[in-house]
Amino acid sequence: MEKSTAKKFHIDKTFKTNLITYSIVIAAFIIVQILISAGQVSSLMKGLLVPLCIYSIMAISLNLTVGILGELSLGHAGFMCMGAFASSIFSISMMDSIPSAGVRFFFAILVGAAAAAAAGIVVGIPVLRLRGDYLAIVTLAFGEIIKNVVNVLYLGKDSNGFHFSMKNAMALKMEKSGTIILNGAQGITGTPKNSTFAIGVILTLITLFIVLNLINSRSGRAIMSVRDNRIAAESIGINITKYKLMAFTISASLAGVAGVLYSHNLSSLTATQKNFGYNQSIMILVFVVLGGIGNIRGSMIAAVILTLLPELLRGLNAYRMLIYAIILIVMMIFNWSPKLIDFRKRYFHLNRAKKERV
Amino acid sequence: MKKSMKKLLSLGLAIAMAASLTACGSGKASEGTTAAGTETKGETQTTAAGGAATGEGTIKIGGIGPISGSTAIYGQAVKNGAELAVNEINANGGINGAKIEFNFQDDENDTEKSVNAYNTLKDWGMQLLVGTVTSAPCIAVGAESSNDNMFQLTPSGSAVDCTKFENQFRVCFSDPNQGAASAQYIGENKLATKVAVIYDSSDVYSSGIHDKFISEAANQGIEIASDEAFTADNNTNFSVQLQKAQDSGAELVFLPIYYSQAALILAQAKQMGYAPAFFGCDGLDGLLTVENFDTKLAENVMLLTPFAADAKDDLTQKFVTSFKEKYNETPNQFAADAYDAVYAVKAAAEKAGVTADMDASAICDKLKTAMTEISINGLTGENMKWSADGEPDKAPKAVKIVNGVYTAM
Numbered sequence: 001m002e003k004s005t006a007k008k009f010h011i012d013k014t015f016k017t018n019l020i021t022y023s024i025v026i027a028a029f030i031i032v033q034i035l036i037s038a039g040q041v042s043s044l045m046k047g048l049l050v051p052l053c054i055y056s057i058m059a060i061s062l063n064l065t066v067g068i069l070g071e072l073s074l075g076h077a078g079f080m081c082m083g084a085f086a087s088s089i090f091s092i093s094m095m096d097s098i099p100s101a102g103v104r105f106f107f108a109i110l111v112g113a114a115a116a117a118a119a120g121i122v123v124g125i126p127v128l129r130l131r132g133d134y135l136a137i138v139t140l141a142f143g144e145i146i147k148n149v150v151n152v153l154y155l156g157k158d159s160n161g162f163h164f165s166m167k168n169a170m171a172l173k174m175e176k177s178g179t180i181i182l183n184g185a186q187g188i189t190g191t192p193k194n195s196t197f198a199i200g201v202i203l204t205l206i207t208l209f210i211v212l213n214l215i216n217s218r219s220g221r222a223i224m225s226v227r228d229n230r231i232a233a234e235s236i237g238i239n240i241t242k243y244k245l246m247a248f249t250i251s252a253s254l255a256g257v258a259g260v261l262y263s264h265n266l267s268s269l270t271a272t273q274k275n276f277g278y279n280q281s282i283m284i285l286v287f288v289v290l291g292g293i294g295n296i297r298g299s300m301i302a303a304v305i306l307t308l309l310p311e312l313l314r315g316l317n318a319y320r321m322l323i324y325a326i327i328l329i330v331m332m333i334f335n336w337s338p339k340l341i342d343f344r345k346r347y348f349h350l351n352r353a354k355k356e357r358v
Numbered sequence: 359m360k361k362s363m364k365k366l367l368s369l370g371l372a373i374a375m376a377a378s379l380t381a382c383g384s385g386k387a388s389e390g391t392t393a394a395g396t397e398t399k400g401e402t403q404t405t406a407a408g409g410a411a412t413g414e415g416t417i418k419i420g421g422i423g424p425i426s427g428s429t430a431i432y433g434q435a436v437k438n439g440a441e442l443a444v445n446e447i448n449a450n451g452g453i454n455g456a457k458i459e460f461n462f463q464d465d466e467n468d469t470e471k472s473v474n475a476y477n478t479l480k481d482w483g484m485q486l487l488v489g490t491v492t493s494a495p496c497i498a499v500g501a502e503s504s505n506d507n508m509f510q511l512t513p514s515g516s517a518v519d520c521t522k523f524e525n526q527f528r529v530c531f532s533d534p535n536q537g538a539a540s541a542q543y544i545g546e547n548k549l550a551t552k553v554a555v556i557y558d559s560s561d562v563y564s565s566g567i568h569d570k571f572i573s574e575a576a577n578q579g580i581e582i583a584s585d586e587a588f589t590a591d592n593n594t595n596f597s598v599q600l601q602k603a604q605d606s607g608a609e610l611v612f613l614p615i616y617y618s619q620a621a622l623i624l625a626q627a628k629q630m631g632y633a634p635a636f637f638g639c640d641g642l643d644g645l646l647t648v649e650n651f652d653t654k655l656a657e658n659v660m661l662l663t664p665f666a667a668d669a670k671d672d673l674t675q676k677f678v679t680s681f682k683e684k685y686n687e688t689p690n691q692f693a694a695d696a697y698d699a700v701y702a703v704k705a706a707a708e709k710a711g712v713t714a715d716m717d718a719s720a721i722c723d724k725l726k727t728a729m730t731e732i733s734i735n736g737l738t739g740e741n742m743k744w745s746a747d748g749e750p751d752k753a754p755k756a757v758k759i760v761n762g763v764y765t766a767m
Contacts, residue, residue: 042477042481043478043480043481044474044477044478046477047473047474048477051470148560148589148591151559151589152559168559168565168568168569168572168587169569170569170572170573184559184565185559185560185561185562185565186493186517186566187494187562189519189522190519193501262470266469266470266498266501267497267500267501268469268495268497268498268501268519269469270469270494270562272468272494273428274427274466274467274468311474311478314463314475318426320464
């Protein structure tokens with residue numbers, strides 16, 4: 001620790017802020033581990049640890065599209081859905097072939113990320129030709145399409161191999177001994193519970209690492225130049241389509257990783273409006289907007305707070321959602337109102353000024 | 359100054375938009391909350407009754423279901439039905455002298471929220487669980503409850519996997535059982551030989567019944583003349599499905615769906631001048647209470663349902679009267695299932711000699727065996743028994759709507 005503080009005087013500012021972001025995650029992990037071993041964590045909090053990681057990853061990955069690429073995407077939950085279902089199918093069908101849960105889960109994460117990235121490319125090629133509101137609307141549509149397509153897929157496995165249908169479970173024509181893995185709207189049941197808080201934190205760190213490094217790389221600067229001035233970027237020879245697609249695909253595949261964590265945390269997986277639909281996409285966008293567009297650390301913190309909030313408000317029973325909405329509005333005003341920004345600036349500057357004087 | 363005002367205004371608009379979007383998120387939440395206004399009173403009463411009895415020990419029963427969102431009516435019904443039963447039991451001396459404390463948590467019909475609700479209840483000190491209301495959350499919670507060895511009795515989780523583990527039992531019929539029972543009933547009573555099916559492929563309940571019905575129909579000599587699906591995103595116009603059913607010459611249309619869509623189907627069939635026999639499952643219960651629905655359209659509709667609010671037996675009448683008195687609405691089968699679930703828990707707990715000071719795991723071990731030994735006369739069936747795999751053993755009742763009331767067939 002001392003070594004790093006000594007070094008900090010020489011390293012540049014972005015590296016310093018990035019280091020703070022990583023340390024926040026690591027510190028949170030260590031504190032939670034200490035509290036768990038001391039027996040101070042309620043079952044509710046223990047159950048929420050993995051979802052917190054999931055939504056942090058979602059918020060970080062969406063911030064890449066919204067904040068860095070500068071395109072409004074309203075279909076992010078669709079990619080999460082893609083990752084969740086692909087990895088669940090993989091885990092269940094490989095249950096016998098790969099007995100080790102750790103190895104299987106590792107491959108499941110790769111499968112989920114790859115599936116979501118593929119969906120990202122397929123969606124991205126036509127969608128990224130559009131701009132602004134049009135792009136937002138089309139991503140919204142694609143998110144819904146992914147969810148609805150998953151709801152009509154049937155997949156079974158018996159001694160003859162895999163059977164696939166888009167009609168109903170009977171159309172699979174399986175042997176009696178066969179098992180249905182994906183049963184249309186009834187979804188997937190029996191995904192092994194492999195997600196743990198430690199894995200969640202590691203994946204959050206990897207996500208942070210990928211996104212923060214991308215931002216500070218040559219490609220990242222190209223992506224941001226596309227955001228800031230498309231024509232200027234094009235005129236200096238930046239391949240706009242390439243960089244747009246790159247950011248969008250990375251963002252999608254990270255959402256897929258969040259989906260893998262999601263599906264391996266619950267034993268039943270169905271694609272509903274609530275978890276992979278439009279509502280979820282908006283919710284994640286709220287994390288990003290509240291945390292600050294382009295501010296990776298902020299969106300992560302916003303995701304944690306907004307995921308915890310409705311659960312902590314459970315004591316209020318039916319008024320829970322009402323209070324939640326009000327708090328959300330107040331937080332938005334506090335964060336974005338120009339007057340309050342002025343106020344905060346003055347306050348913090350005062351602090352800083354004082355410190356300097358001392 | 360002017361510029362900052364403009365900024366402020368646009369911010370205000372953005373916030374309003376975000377707020378309206380989150381409002382969309384909870385969908386019919388406002389409906390749920392207004393309904394909740396009347397129900398909160400009931401809850402405080404329950405807790406008060408529980409609180410007063412703390413000295414003698416209380417058994418803490420948890421409940422989970424959607425009381426906000428688009429499926430709030432089911433959760434609300436279960437909550438009310440269970441509360442009514444809890445209040446009755448507490449008034450009559452409780453379980454072996456121990457009062458019941460009941461805590462119902464919202465899950466918004468979401469698997470993740472459901473597990474959160476379950477963990478909240480565990481922190482509260484829940485000893486056994488009556489829930490969850492809907493299928494997918496029930497499966498997710500089941501994995502947790504079996505891990506903790508927590509006794510779980512779902513009133514209305516009808517998917518097969520809702521009773522996958524040995525700590526899980528259910529009150530309602532499973533979806534495949536309903537599908538098979540419907541096919542058998544149509545076949546045995548020779549109601550029709552050519553049958554058309556219209557179902558909701560995006561709904562777990564509907565497609566569960568549909569799949570089993572189709573496979574059982576073959577054994578019953580029923581020909582499936584047309585088999586048409588709709589989805590939750592497209593559930594207002596059924597003319598295509600009805601036209602196909604009519605063209606195929608089906609004598610009977612099987613509707614394994616919920617009543618709100620069935621009401622539309624009946625009205626649209628009437629407009630087309632298509633008048634086959636209609637047959638449904640317990641989801642059709644509630645058809646006669648649809649607002650602005652001409653109940654004449656429902657004449658001669660047949661349905662398999664475990665519960666009919668118009669039934670003449672004492673138990674049902676007593677339940678319906680006290681339910682109406684308290685919540686100002688007619689109970690549906692979800693409320694009845696929940697009411698039976700609480701009484702089943704009581705019967706099993708008395709049989710097993712469960713006391714308030716036992717922990718959840720010990721209660722679960724005792725109740726697992728006791729559930730298979732009891733037999734109760736409930737609202738949703740007489741002499742209900744349970745097998746070790748968690749399925750109830752009760753006879754489905756077929757009713758026909760005649761002159762706007764359910765009549766036994």
